[in-house]
Amino acid sequence: MGFGEETKAYREMIESALSGYIAGCGAPEQLKDAMEYSLKAGGKRLRPVLTLYVCDMLGGDVQRALPFACALEMIHTYSLIHDDLPCMDDDDFRRGRPSSHKVFGEANAVLAGDGLLSYAFDIMLKVMQKDFTPNALNAAIAVSRGAGVRGMVAGQVIDLASETADDPGIDQLRFIQDNKTAAMIKAAVLAGAYMAGGDEAQLDALSRYGDAYGVLFQMTDDILDVEGDFEGMGKTLGKDQQENKLTYISLYGLDKAKEIARETADEAIAAVDIFGERATLLRELAKSCLDRRS
Amino acid sequence: MGFGEETKAYREMIESALSGYIAGCGAPEQLKDAMEYSLKAGGKRLRPVLTLYVCDMLGGDVQRALPFACALEMIHTYSLIHDDLPCMDDDDFRRGRPSSHKVFGEANAVLAGDGLLSYAFDIMLKVMQKDFTPNALNAAIAVSRGAGVRGMVAGQVIDLASETADDPGIDQLRFIQDNKTAAMIKAAVLAGAYMAGGDEAQLDALSRYGDAYGVLFQMTDDILDVEGDFEGMGKTLGKDQQENKLTYISLYGLDKAKEIARETADEAIAAVDIFGERATLLRELAKSCLDRRS
Numbered sequence: 258m259g260f261g262e263e264t265k266a267y268r269e270m271i272e273s274a275l276s277g278y279i280a281g282c283g284a285p286e287q288l289k290d291a292m293e294y295s296l297k298a299g300g301k302r303l304r305p306v307l308t309l310y311v312c313d314m315l316g317g318d319v320q321r322a323l324p325f326a327c328a329l330e331m332i333h334t335y336s337l338i339h340d341d342l343p344c345m346d347d348d349d350f351r352r353g354r355p356s357s358h359k360v361f362g363e364a365n366a367v368l369a370g371d372g373l374l375s376y377a378f379d380i381m382l383k384v385m386q387k388d389f390t391p392n393a394l395n396a397a398i399a400v401s402r403g404a405g406v407r408g409m410v411a412g413q414v415i416d417l418a419s420e421t422a423d424d425p426g427i428d429q430l431r432f433i434q435d436n437k438t439a440a441m442i443k444a445a446v447l448a449g450a451y452m453a454g455g456d457e458a459q460l461d462a463l464s465r466y467g468d469a470y471g472v473l474f475q476m477t478d479d480i481l482d483v484e485g486d487f488e489g490m491g492k493t494l495g496k497d498q499q500e501n502k503l504t505y506i507s508l509y510g511l512d513k514a515k516e517i518a519r520e521t522a523d524e525a526i527a528a529v530d531i532f533g534e535r536a537t538l539l540r541e542l543a544k545s546c547l548d549r550r551s
Numbered sequence: 552m553g554f555g556e557e558t559k560a561y562r563e564m565i566e567s568a569l570s571g572y573i574a575g576c577g578a579p580e581q582l583k584d585a586m587e588y589s590l591k592a593g594g595k596r597l598r599p600v601l602t603l604y605v606c607d608m609l610g611g612d613v614q615r616a617l618p619f620a621c622a623l624e625m626i627h628t629y630s631l632i633h634d635d636l637p638c639m640d641d642d643d644f645r646r647g648r649p650s651s652h653k654v655f656g657e658a659n660a661v662l663a664g665d666g667l668l669s670y671a672f673d674i675m676l677k678v679m680q681k682d683f684t685p686n687a688l689n690a691a692i693a694v695s696r697g698a699g700v701r702g703m704v705a706g707q708v709i710d711l712a713s714e715t716a717d718d719p720g721i722d723q724l725r726f727i728q729d730n731k732t733a734a735m736i737k738a739a740v741l742a743g744a745y746m747a748g749g750d751e752a753q754l755d756a757l758s759r760y761g762d763a764y765g766v767l768f769q770m771t772d773d774i775l776d777v778e779g780d781f782e783g784m785g786k787t788l789g790k791d792q793q794e795n796k797l798t799y800i801s802l803y804g805l806d807k808a809k810e811i812a813r814e815t816a817d818e819a820i821a822a823v824d825i826f827g828e829r830a831t832l833l834r835e836l837a838k839s840c841l842d843r844r845s
Contacts, residue, residue, distance in 0.1 A: 368711070
């Protein structure tokens, strides 16, 4: 899975830094509690781990990439809080615990999301204030691009529209997966690369990896939503949700969707060829998507 | 009122720049439409006008302050969209038009707000990418501080909590007005000052002005909510909303609230004494709060 021992040190750094950021955020207790509840709900920290791994892989100082890694996780978390709201996906649970709006109420959930998004940018700006480098600015811009109206938010809007569209097709699906999921994963690898002073060829390779792996990650989730249902294991969607959801499976069927996933994994793996042995985790992550059963 | 002819040129610059930013934002049409609907709903542009006025007053180039002015207005607009949501203030109208969630649905309103907040930071980061100056970074940090978990979002959370608190008092009220309203107004004057290269004494004076005028602005709104109701004119709150709302009037009565407003106006006016004639608009704004009847 790539998220065992080899990334443990990164994950510990991330947990510790996130705790520190929350402790020092200066928000009123109510807001701090709601932000912390979702931020420390025990995700696998895929995006920030990617940032630190890539920074390390390119010989950078992971401590310098850490604030950007945390900002990415905060933005990811805000998107989950807002996504779970009754007016959005209406999910009462997230990672096995009641979702933010069930615990703190809808209004506080909206504000906890707004707070995490704002704080993520605040953290990145403060890094630049302490020690400005063009690389830090580029990392912040990569994060901002991934999160924003040409990234994650755009993907969310089109995903929502696809639920009620008459005949959503492959163009919409590609847009959704590129933006809603892949944009933030691409931002994560790029932020790590910038903070390591990566050159143009490296940034280009990682950009292509982020696009492909990000889409693959979403495809895998969609396949699991269906297969989990067949096999009675893992996370599943209700039949209604599956029927409304635009996926490669809904468009082409399960077998073809798996074939596309395999091709996309090959793309991701090929993209990081230039890094040789150093990119093992990036390759493993792509391969493991094909084997995921939970 | 200070928002007649003398600020017309600023307001035209702001309208034109906001239109340009929306046209070039690269968001999908649905998202762009929702962002534009609220952003171009015809507010009086208090915050961005303050940014440009202060920049001008200190001899700066207003064109350089303009992106920060627009970012502030986008952040202000996102806060109104989220504030109007059924789970927050549940307002169906804003500035005489149906609010965002009535037109685009709740989910799209949440996302339009998220989009505007993200885009505001994107714009500020892009300014720095084009031409980095420490002043631009300081302006962005001032905006971020005003908007964030030690600013506007903090004020919103405590405002919300005060509605159900047993016995909310003056400390809570001060916190709410300092953060929910004044923080963004202070950010507006500081952003203008930074972009003009203001010195420490100037920044300090404007910071005190922003605090005082921001609070005065909110006090005036609260007084109008009550007086409008008595006089049958202007904007009013329903009785239920008034009863739940923590204000100087609810704590001390109308006469004392007006006295506090007068003292706060004096504070604001005194704070900008060092700028002499140049700060006319800032003084006029504070004075006009005391005369506002709509």
